[in-house]
Amino acid sequence: MTQTKDFIKQTESLLDDFYAIATMDDPAVVNMVHTYTGAIRACESLGYNWIRNEDGKHTLIKIKS
Numbered sequence: 001m002t003q004t005k006d007f008i009k010q011t012e013s014l015l016d017d018f019y020a021i022a023t024m025d026d027p028a029v030v031n032m033v034h035t036y037t038g039a040i041r042a043c044e045s046l047g048y049n050w051i052r053n054e055d056g057k058h059t060l061i062k063i064k065s
Helices: 005-020 027-047
Strands: 048-051 058-062
Touching: 005 027, 005 048, 005 058, 027 048
Parallel strands: none
Antiparallel strands: 048 058
């Protein structure tokens, strides 16, 4: 696997984890919503679209320019 593919897989896994924590019914993780949103926005600013399935798993898709 290329370095870019490895990075994308790691980022998708990170987004999965952020989303799982951000959607917990626990007031102690309220700030994780902001962390998750920031991570999504960072991916978008780097030229990626994203999809989250019903299980909370993310897929990043490079926007062709």
